[in-house]
Amino acid sequence: MSNPRKVVELFYDVVSPYSWLGFEVLCRYRNVWNLDLRFRPAYLGGVMHLSGNKPPAIVPNKAIYMATDLDRQAKYCNIPLRFPANPFEAMFEKGSLNAMRFVTAVSEKEKVGDSLVEKVSRELWKRIWSTDQDITEPASLSEAGLKAGFSASEVEELLKLAKSQQVKDKLKQATAEAMEHQAFGFPFIVCHMDGKPEAFFGSDRFELMAYCIGKYGFEHVVSRHLCTVFFL
Amino acid sequence: MSNPRKVVELFYDVVSPYSWLGFEVLCRYRNVWNLDLRFRPAYLGGVMHLSGNKPPAIVPNKAIYMATDLDRQAKYCNIPLRFPANPFEAMFEKGSLNAMRFVTAVSEKEKVGDSLVEKVSRELWKRIWSTDQDITEPASLSEAGLKAGFSASEVEELLKLAKSQQVKDKLKQATAEAMEHQAFGFPFIVCHMDGKPEAFFGSDRFELMAYCIGKYGFEHVVSRHLCTVFFL
Numbered sequence: 523m524s525n526p527r528k529v530v531e532l533f534y535d536v537v538s539p540y541s542w543l544g545f546e547v548l549c550r551y552r553n554v555w556n557l558d559l560r561f562r563p564a565y566l567g568g569v570m571h572l573s574g575n576k577p578p579a580i581v582p583n584k585a586i587y588m589a590t591d592l593d594r595q596a597k598y599c600n601i602p603l604r605f606p607a608n609p610f611e612a613m614f615e616k617g618s619l620n621a622m623r624f625v626t627a628v629s630e631k632e633k634v635g636d637s638l639v640e641k642v643s644r645e646l647w648k649r650i651w652s653t654d655q656d657i658t659e660p661a662s663l664s665e666a667g668l669k670a671g672f673s674a675s676e677v678e679e680l681l682k683l684a685k686s687q688q689v690k691d692k693l694k695q696a697t698a699e700a701m702e703h704q705a706f707g708f709p710f711i712v713c714h715m716d717g718k719p720e721a722f723f724g725s726d727r728f729e730l731m732a733y734c735i736g737k738y739g740f741e742h743v744v745s746r747h748l749c750t751v752f753f754l
Numbered sequence: 755m756s757n758p759r760k761v762v763e764l765f766y767d768v769v770s771p772y773s774w775l776g777f778e779v780l781c782r783y784r785n786v787w788n789l790d791l792r793f794r795p796a797y798l799g800g801v802m803h804l805s806g807n808k809p810p811a812i813v814p815n816k817a818i819y820m821a822t823d824l825d826r827q828a829k830y831c832n833i834p835l836r837f838p839a840n841p842f843e844a845m846f847e848k849g850s851l852n853a854m855r856f857v858t859a860v861s862e863k864e865k866v867g868d869s870l871v872e873k874v875s876r877e878l879w880k881r882i883w884s885t886d887q888d889i890t891e892p893a894s895l896s897e898a899g900l901k902a903g904f905s906a907s908e909v910e911e912l913l914k915l916a917k918s919q920q921v922k923d924k925l926k927q928a929t930a931e932a933m934e935h936q937a938f939g940f941p942f943i944v945c946h947m948d949g950k951p952e953a954f955f956g957s958d959r960f961e962l963m964a965y966c967i968g969k970y971g972f973e974h975v976v977s978r979h980l981c982t983v984f985f986l
Contacts, residue, residue, distance in 0.1 A: 573815045583805045583938040587955055594952075598965050706815040720826075723819055726958040733830050 527558040528735050533700040533710040535566035536625070536646040536657065537618035539592050539603055544709035544725035545643065546601050551728070555735065561639045563625040564696040566708050567617060572697075573706035577614070595725070606654040620684070621646050621657040624667070626693045627683040631676075641670035759790040760967050761946040765932040767798035768857070768878040768889065769850035771824050771835055776941035776957035777875065778833050783960070787967065793871045795857040796928040798940050799849060804929075805938040809846070827957070838886040852916070853878050853889040856899070858925045859915040863908075873902035 532548055534541035545561075552559045570577065579585035589605060596603035606612040625643055632638045645666035649655040656662040660681050667677040683689055703712050703721050711722040713735060722731055764780055766773035784791045802809065811817035821837060828835035838844040857875055864870045877898035881887040888894040892913055899909040915921055935944050935953050943954045945967060954963055 573813055575813045575816065581805055581807045581938050583936045584807065586936050587938065587953065590953070591955070591959075594962055594966065598962055704815045704818050706813050706819065721819065721822070723823070724958075726956075727823075729961065730826055730830055734826070 527556050529558045529560060529714040531560045531562050531712040531714075533562040533564045533696070533703075533705060533712070534643070534708050535564060535618050536621050536643055536650060537613055538566055538708045539651050540725045541566075541709040542603060542647040542651055543592075543595055543599055543601060544711065545647070547599060547725065547728055548711070549640065555732070561629070561636050561643065562696050562700070563622055563629060563639065563643065563693070564700050564708070565619060565622050565693055567619065568694070568697040569700055569705050569707065569710075572701050575706045579610075579613075602648075602652045604652055604654070606650065612650055612654075616656070616658045618650075618657065620659075621650075621663065623684040623689055623693055624663045624680060626696070627680045627686075627689045628667075628670075630683060630689055630692060631680060638670060638672070642666055645669045759788050761790045761792065763792045763794050763944040763946075765794045765796045765928070765935075765937060765942040765944070766875070766940050767796060767850050768853050768875055768882060769845055770798055770940045771883050772957045773798075773941040774835060774879040774883055775824075775827055775831055775833060776943065777879070779831060779957065779960055780943070781872065787964070793861070793868050793875065794928050794932070795854055795861060795871065795875065795925070796932050796940070797851060797854050797925055799851065800926070800929040801932055801937050801939065801942075804933050807938045811842075811845075834880075834884045836884055836886070838882065844882055844886075848888070848890045850882075850889065852891075852895065853882075855916040855921055855925055856895045856912060858928070859912045859918075859921045860899075860902075862915060862921055862924060863912060870902060870904070874898055877901045 530548065532545060534545055536542070548557070548559055551557065569575070578588060592603060592605070625639060625646065628642045629636070629639045646657050646663075649662065649666060650657045657666070663681060663684070664674075664677045667680055668674065672680065700708075700710055703710065703719060705721075705723070707723060709723075709725055711727075711731070713720045713722070713731060715735060720734055762780065764777060766777055768774070780789070780791055783789065801807070810820060824835060824837070857871060857878065860874045861868070861871045878889050878895075881894065881898060882889045889898070895913060895916070896906075896909045899912055900906065904912065932940075932942055935942065935951060937953075937955070939955060941955070941957055943959075943963070945952045945954070945963060947967060952966055
């Protein structure tokens with residue numbers, strides 16, 4: 523009998539840089555650990571509000587640390603993350619509601635698999651967290667959609683779909699499901715093990731996650747190599 | 755030429771369970787990574803106040819997560835951590851000022867090395883974070899001191915010393931030094947690499963720390979074994 527693939531849900535928002543790290547690392551481990559990885563685009567603003575959590579950067583020393591920590595972790599994981607010139611504007615003033623509705627529209631339209639959700643999310647992360655570009659305007663979302671492989675007419679359709687009640691409700695629903703798992707921030711990773719969900723917050727519990735899903739050993743050693751061999 | 759040992763300072767407070775994890779893991783790695791590990795007992799209450807940070811547990815979902823996360827991490831690291839029956843009382847109402855003054859008195863009295871600071875800290879962590887015992891009363895500190903190997907008369911002397919201005923100032927000074935490194939919580943680990951301090955917050959950056967100090971590879975793989983082979 524073959525081992526069934528473990529279902530792992532990744533709740534994320536492209537406004538969150540730690541979510542990008544978690545996303546790329548899980549994408550790399552997906553085959554190595556034989557995961558049934560499910561992307562759950564959701565809205566971080568909603569989770570912060572509903573959980574009563576505050577962004578770490580409101581504590582000045584945390585903000586300073588976060589910049590160093592992200593820089594080190596991104597280098598270690600070989601992810602081209604760079605802070606935008608004005609991170610507060612990018613993260614808090616402009617936000618990610620339009621972007622996450624757009625990703626949700628892609629997930630609604632994608633019938634088989636999730637490679638387009640993966641590609642569009644990565645293109646949006648690259649914009650906000652690597653090349654310091656907008657992710658709120660229709661033109662920005664279009665560019666990300668085209669780079670992810672959609673045609674111009676498909677992108678038009680996605681932009682329309684992103685404004686529909688159906689997509690707004692789907693994004694709300696994903697956010698509500700994250701809250702059912704008692705999220706308070708992203709990335710929030712839910713591993714379904716023998717029917718029991720085990721939640722991991724952040725992008726720094728992969729070693730523990732591997733241990734929990736019984737993948738500790740060779741695969742973990744490989745991780746560093748996955749970081750350097752593959753990327754984007 | 756032999757490689758000089760890397761100086762690693764561990765700022766900690768026994769009220770902090772994540773500090774215990776960080777402390778034990780660093781104690782295990784000390785020889786494997788050839789570290790000049792320096793214990794820096796400090797006062798978490800002061801760091802939280804001075805940095806404007808708030809305890810994570812004030813967000814209800816974070817408190818729930820922290821309990822699960824600590825339980826999983828402690829099992830993984832083979833550390834007998836158990837939540838006290840009333841963690842809020844233990845952490846916030848009773849606090850750790852007396853305990854950290856006592857540890858500081860030990861560090862003041864210990865002329866050579868730091869094995870007594872290590873032992874006393876571990877005994878205090880065991881009390882608050884394993885056997886749910888008080889760490890504020892003189893009798894509690896005495897017990898921890900005796901278990902760490904001090905004689906009854908030495909413990910008496912330490913209790914007196916812990917109340918002295920000299921020790922109060924030393925604890926304040928250690929806390930101030932953590933703040934100079936822009937701490938906002940504990941454990942706060944400062945690695946001195948080629949004259950440049952690199953700070954790591956929390957007990958989940960050992961992989962990155964190993965990478966930064968050039969110890970990635972065999973030693974990291976060993977970590978899991980260190981966890982299971984040694985303990986207490």
